[in-house]
Amino acid sequence: MDNIHEIIKKIVDIEWDMFTSVNEGEERADCQNDRRTFEAMRVAQFTAWSREAAGYYLCDLEAARQAGRNLVEEKYIHMMRTTEPRQYGVLLTRVTTPEDAARSIAQEISDILLSQTRDLFEDYPYMSGQGRPLYSIQDFEGISVETYQHSELLTYSEKTLAALKRHISALENEGRFIAREILENTIMSYGYDSLEAAEAAVAENSGQII
Numbered sequence: 244m245d246n247i248h249e250i251i252k253k254i255v256d257i258e259w260d261m262f263t264s265v266n267e268g269e270e271r272a273d274c275q276n277d278r279r280t281f282e283a284m285r286v287a288q289f290t291a292w293s294r295e296a297a298g299y300y301l302c303d304l305e306a307a308r309q310a311g312r313n314l315v316e317e318k319y320i321h322m323m324r325t326t327e328p329r330q331y332g333v334l335l336t337r338v339t340t341p342e343d344a345a346r347s348i349a350q351e352i353s354d355i356l357l358s359q360t361r362d363l364f365e366d367y368p369y370m371s372g373q374g375r376p377l378y379s380i381q382d383f384e385g386i387s388v389e390t391y392q393h394s395e396l397l398t399y400s401e402k403t404l405a406a407l408k409r410h411i412s413a414l415e416n417e418g419r420f421i422a423r424e425i426l427e428n429t430i431m432s433y434g435y436d437s438l439e440a441a442e443a444a445v446a447e448n449s450g451q452i453i
């Protein structure tokens with residue numbers, strides 16, 4: 244049975260293939276040539292998950308790949324609902340519509356993450372946002388945290404969402420918060436040993452991680 248680190252490696256490998264296949268045939272975006280940053284961000288996220296939730300998500304990815312679906316592309320299409328509504332209407336046929344139960348859990352998790360992230364914005368404004376606005380109503384300024392997170396959640400299966408919600412609840416019962424743990428994992432990948440140290444360093448460098 245795979246441990247959490249083996250599961251995460253498999254997840255990132257599949258997601259990278261999907262990510263680099265978005266807009267295939269057209270000129271690649273710079274970020275599609277930057278596996279190091281992609282991997283750091285995704286590992287930071289999934290390291291904060293439970294093995295159960297990560298295992299279900301790996302199954303989602305494997306099933307999607309077998310069915311010819313690209314979950315990363317579907318996430319970007321979901322994001323267009325607020326950023327490019329006309330294009331969203333055109334591309335929606337390429338998205339597998341979530342069942343009502345999955346959509347409901349996705350919204351619950353999104354609300355929890357948004358609340359936790361709002362607290363991080365207040366305590367660590369440079370690190371938590373990195374230039375990204377918080378709410379979907381601000382999508383005209385750039386893709387918001389809310390839109391990005393909710394759009395990704397809509398690509399998860401009901402099993403994955405339910406397991407993730409259980410994990411988030413278990414963390415909260417221990418006084419821990421998944422949004423903070425993801426951010427802490429992220430800053431450690433850049434060599435910082437605390438959020439406070441990262442916040443101070445980024446603030447001194449005009450909001451840029453170094």
